[in-house]
Amino acid sequence: MSTTTEKPPVTKSTQKYIGRAMKRVEDPRLLKGVGTYVDDVQLAGVVHAEFVRSPHANASIKSINTDAAKKLPGVIGVFTGADINEKAGTIPCASPLPGGKSPVHTVLAGSRVYFVGHPVAVVVAKTRAIARDALELVEVDYEPIPAVIDPEKALEKGSALTHPELGTNVAFTWGLAGGDVDAAFKEADRVFKLRILHQRVTPMAIEPRGCAASWHSGESSLTLWTSTQIPHLIRTLLPGMIGIPENKLRVVTPEVGGGFGSKLNLYSEEAVVSHLAMRLNRPTKWIEGRRENAAVTIHGRDQIGDHEVAIKNDGTVLAIRSNIIADIGSYLQLLTPAIPTLTGLMIGGCYKLKAVKVDITGVHTNKMSADAYRGAGRPEATYIIERVMDYVADELGLDPIEVRLKNMPQSGEFPFTTITGLQYDSGNYQAALEKAKELAQWPRLLKERENARAEGRLFGIGLSTYVEICALGPSKIMAAGGWEWGCVRIEISGKVTVITGATPHGQGQETSFAQIAADRLGIPIEDIVVLRGDTATAHFGRDTYGSRATALGGTAIAMSIDKIIEKTKTLAAALLEAAPADIEFAEGKFFVRGSEAKSIGWGQLASEAYVAKNLPPGFEPGLEASSFFEPPNCTFPFGTHICAVEVDRDTGQVKILKYTAVDDCGKQVNPLLIEGQVQGGIAQSLGAALMERTVYDENGQLLTGEFMDYAIPRALDIPEYALGSTETPSPSNLLGVKGVGEAGTIGATPCIGNAVIDALSPLGIRHVDLPFTPERVWRAIQEKGGTL
Amino acid sequence: MIPAAFDYVRASSLNEALDLLAKHGDDAKILAGGHSLIPAMKLRLSQPKVVIDISRIADLHSVNQQNGKIAIGALTTHYEIESSDLLKRACPLLPEVAGSIGDVQVRNKGTVGGSCVHADPAGDWPAAMLALDAEFEIAGPNGSRTVAANDFFVDILTSAVEPGEILKFIHVPATANTAAYVKFAQKASGFAIAGVAAVVDKTKKEVAVAVTGVAAKAYRASGTESSLRGVEPTADSIATAAEKAADGIDPLSDIHASADFRAHLARVQAKRALWAAVSRG
Structure with missing residues (x-):
């Protein structure tokens, strides 16, 4: 990745809004219940789809009888794979790896099902209740086949195969090597091994997915409303699947009740519902x-890693050699193979390793696909390297902070090229660590631990100093372009419409992008509206994932404003009877250099630009500009998290006593939104650390299929946060922004993990697998002879 | 999450409800607070043809004290118990248990009678009812009968209420004994993995200890109780007694807690519940 930096902005802009903790303009409509989610979209004559789903993890389909379902009054049609698969395309994977083997992913099952929930047929009826009733009348004759569940056993010779036609359960292998690994291991004073599991987790967005499609037969065009993060990518991918031209498809993303990566996909149901709307010529909703x-809906994480670490006795970490098995489930969804590769790329964390070797094997099992879940590969990498750092400290009897400081690059070393080939854009890891120590009252924490231990209590302190990769990313590393698009229009009245292709869906950029635009245009924020989530309005976009929207989408807006300002100078010059070169712009006013008293504002200029009676020669009417921002590099936010926990020796229950986080996401546009992202991210990370896990039994039945069995954190689980930040601008975009959407989920799980293991360390415990459920912690204590 | 079609009838009196139940037989289900029935219907695990809503039968919606006994109407909500001044005074174990159930929404709608009749092995009420030696007054086509708590909870999801019958009142003693309920909750559902209700009679040197969530049905920890009979309840005697809290029990095992861990938690929670009850004296 290159190091080119953007030129500084062409105009002076005051910072009236950027940096201010402003409340979200989105909130009132959502809190009042007047926002429009997919299920709120009302379409005349709509019919409802429900899917017949496999109760088996692995089975061949002998026959499907839809007669009884079709006869139920109100049923419009029942369709099986044989009816639809030829016409609705196959589900795409945008990140296949060379040499990988993947099954054809039809929208409905063909002659075999591969996971519990695999769609086998779809029922369309006048009401959702009738469709639901009809599901029970569809008779599917399954012949169950033993399921492939354990990814390690799936790699053994003679294992049953998830997809027999592939001849293997290996979906892909991927390797990464940097530096001389063998030499580093030879140089080592010590070598240790660590096995780290990342359990499968379920994103559980509060709004499940859903979509509605309407076929406009007169225009031969289709509108698809879908709860997704990626309307533009769907508009790129779906037309070829369902057989319409791209310019006949409009994708609308209304309000989205949470995505966390789980809606960064093109799913079967979206293709089936689109196809049915065309086929039946009736608006269809699911x-x-x-x-x-x-x-x-996709699951996240699910990696098993065997790591070998080479260290010096002074605490220098020389090299890591990792073998990682990723249980990817039955099919490759959009980014399935890419996720573990991010783990590989980031495995060195914020440290100067001499060598790294990572080998990843993606394994097919009879489960739902794994794909991007908030953090997507980086939480795994961070957990590995941060556990390694604590392990090194423990191994050598050193202070875990000293070990980290010893291995970090200094702030003067940025841009810093990692051993895995990334170029970290900017950073000051020591400053964030220092600030976190201060905020956490580190010496007092140590004292508290000392006192607690003297009383026989299991009190632990954990920290993680993380770095992550955001603002994905330059087009050369992204399958379908990594740029972002934005458009700014000064309306005839002087009001401003900002359109972003980044498709924020809950992150608050209707607010923060207005802050960016208001400062740059020098106008009140109330005069700005930010539009998003409709491909008919936002003509281009690569959407929101990988904490990219503000760094890339925000920059595209700033670039567009700069274009408008440049253009408007010509008009202002004509009106002020001066040369364009003598026109300056500041705080929303154009004036001749040196005579600021005589200025023209946006209202008058917009009116002149559109009424178009006094335009200088060659001046195109209107004040609108759009931009594609192609970033030179990703961004690399970082920070330090510190927490204190206490473990109940009798029950294994972990209580987080205090949580401190200092995050550096570059230049801050809206600190309130950043705090919200960090708080929410830590909460999800806490879930992964202490309670969340997706469990399939040995037959592939999902045992955590609802909130009665899948635990997520609730308000009472959330500790008191002490949050702080440092601000190291990114050189990769003119706003200096890095991204913060995933920081909490990346930094917090290892912090909590290190704290729990530190709490247990007086018992001689050096490792416990995630998640730290009471039983797991209690068992670890029992094994060491801990008593009631 | 859409239930199968069903008919809905609202009964305005207990007799009307019993008549409707007699008329519809196995096709009918009684709806009180709906917090067990409706989720089961939405998952189509339960598909009654008729739902008989008894939630507005005023007589069954009450807490009254008479002659040292407290009669709690089966339709009394968890929240009404949690906030009942009478119970806080005369039987504080019940408000304590009520406060540990679900969340505010659940407590506002869910009923004590519905929960007991549903006989969820991880429900909170069975522990309290067993520890208090509650009596269940059940109305049927041939009049009422009373069943002791020990006989009321029969098995997983099975209570002593027979087809055609409706639970009317739960009778508990007004008591000066100290009591406590301590729950180790399943993280997702909030139901008990091990919930222990302890009642301590300091004058008679007797305790009652009941455990829910651990076995297929809630049980009295008789080993623990006999260990403390006639004994001063000290930290040591309680710890020794609590060790017997899962004796002779066949603990449940699931993804949330293995049989071993459940038995262990029964012992830990028995100790904590007893100690809490003793400390309240």
Whole structure:
């Protein structure tokens, strides 16, 4: 990745709004219940789809009888794979790896099902209740086949195969090597091994998925409303699947009740519903149920890693050699193979390793696909390297902070090229660590631990100093372009419409992008509206994932404003009877250099630009500009998290006593939104650390298919936060922004993990697998002879 | 999450409800607070043809004290118990248990009678009812009968209420004994993995200890109780007694807690519940 930096902005802009903790303009409509989610979209004559889903993890389909279902009054049609698969395309993977083997992913099952929930047929009826009743009348004759569940056993010779036609359960292998690994291991004073599991988790967005499609037969065009993060990518991918031209498809993303990566996909249901709307010439809607959401919306994480670490006795970490098995489930979804590769790329964390070797094997099992879940590969990498750092400290009897400081690059070393080939844009890891120590009252924490231990209590302190990769990313590393698009229009009245292709869906950029635009245009924020989420309005976009929207989408808006300002100078010059070169712009006013008293504002200029009576020669009417921002590099936010926990020796229950986080996400546009992202991210990370896990039994039945069995953190689980930040601008975009959407989920799990293991360390415990459920912690204590 | 079609009838009196139940037989289900029935219907695990809503039968919606006994109407909500001044005074274990159930929404709608009749092995009420030696007054086509708590909870999801019958009142003693309920909750559902209710009679040197969530049905920890009979309840005697809290029990095992861990938690929670009850004296 290159190091080119953007030129500084062409105009002076005051910072009236950027940096201010402003409340979200989105909130009132959402809090009042007047926001429009997919299920709120009302379409005349709409019919409802429900899916017949496999109760088996692995089975061949002998026959499907739809006669009884078709006869139920109100049923419009029942369609099986044989009816639809030829016409609705196959589900795409945008990140296949060379040499990888993947099954054809039809929208409905063909002659075999591969996971519990696999869609086998779709029922369309006048009401959702009738469709639901009809599901029970579809008779599917399954012949169950033993399921492939354990990814390690799936790699053994003679294992049953998830997809027999592939001849293997290996979906892909991927390797990464940097530096001389063998030499580093030879140089080592010590070598240790660590096995780290990342359990499968379920994203559980509060709004399940859902979509509605309407076929406009007169225009031969289709509108698809869908609860997604990626309307533009869907508009790129779906037309070829359902057989319409791209310019006949409009994708609308209304309000989205949470994505966390789980809606960064093109799913079967979106293709089937689109196809049915065309086929039946009736608007068709499908709303996912909670149990469906748990079973058939992508899962996250699920890696098993064996790591070998070479260290010097002074605490220098020389090299890591990792073998990682990723249990990817039955199919490759959009980014399935890319996720573990991010783990590989980031495995060195914020440290100067001499060598790294990572080998990843993606394994097919009879489960739902794994794909991007908030953090997407980086939480795994961070957990590995941060556990390694604590392990090194423990091994050598050193202070875990000293070990980290010893291995970090200094702030003067940025841009810093990692051993895995990334170029970290900017950073001051020591400053964030220092600030976190201060905020956490580190010496007092140590004293508290000392006192607690003297009383026989299991009190632990954990920290993680993380770095992550955001603002994905330069087009050369992204399958379908990594740029972002924005458009700014000064309306005839002087009001401003900002359009972003980044498709924020809950992150608050209707607010923060207005802050960026208001400062740059020098106008009140109330005069700005930010539009998003409709491909008919936002003509281009690569959407929101990988904490990219503000760094890339915000920059595209700033670039567009700069273009408008440049253009408007010509008009202002004509009106002020001066040369364009003598026109300056500041705080929303154009004036001749040196005579600021005589200025023209946006209202008058907009009116002149559109009424178009006094335009200088060659001046195109209107004040609108759009931009594609192609970033030179990703961004690399970082920070330090510190927490204190206490473990109940009798029950294994972990209580987080205090949580401190200092995050550096570059230049801050809206600190309130950043705090919200960090708080929410830590909460999800806490879930992964202490309670969340997706469990399939040995037959591939999903045992955590609803909130009765899948635990997520609730308000009472959230500790008191002490949050702080440092601000190291990114050189990769003119706003200096890095991104913060995933920081909490990346930094917090290792912090909590290190604290729990530190709490247990007086018992001689050096490792416990995630998640730290009471039983798991209690068992670890029992094994060491801990008593009631 | 859409239930199968059903008919809905609202009964305005207990007799009307019993008549409707007699008329519809196995096709009918009684709806009180709906917090067990409706989720089961939405998952189509339960598909009654008729739902008989008894929630507005005023007589069954009450807490009254008479002659040292407290009669709690089966339709009394968890929240009404949690906030009942009478119970806080005369039987504080019940408000304590009520406060540990679900969340505010659940407590506002869910009923004590519905929960007991549903006989969820991880429900909170069975522990309290067993520890208090509650009596269940059940109305049927041939009049009422009373069943002791020990006989009321029969098995997983099975209570002593027979087809055609409706639970009317739960009778508990007004008591000066100290009591406590301590729950180790399943993280997702909030139901008990091990919930222990302890009642301590300091004058008679007797305790009652009941455990829910651990076995297929809630039980009295008789080993623990006999260990403390006639004994001063000290930290040591309680710890020794609590060790017997899962004796002779066949603990449940699931993804949330293995049988071993459940038995262990029964012992830990028995100790904590007893100590809490003793400390309240």
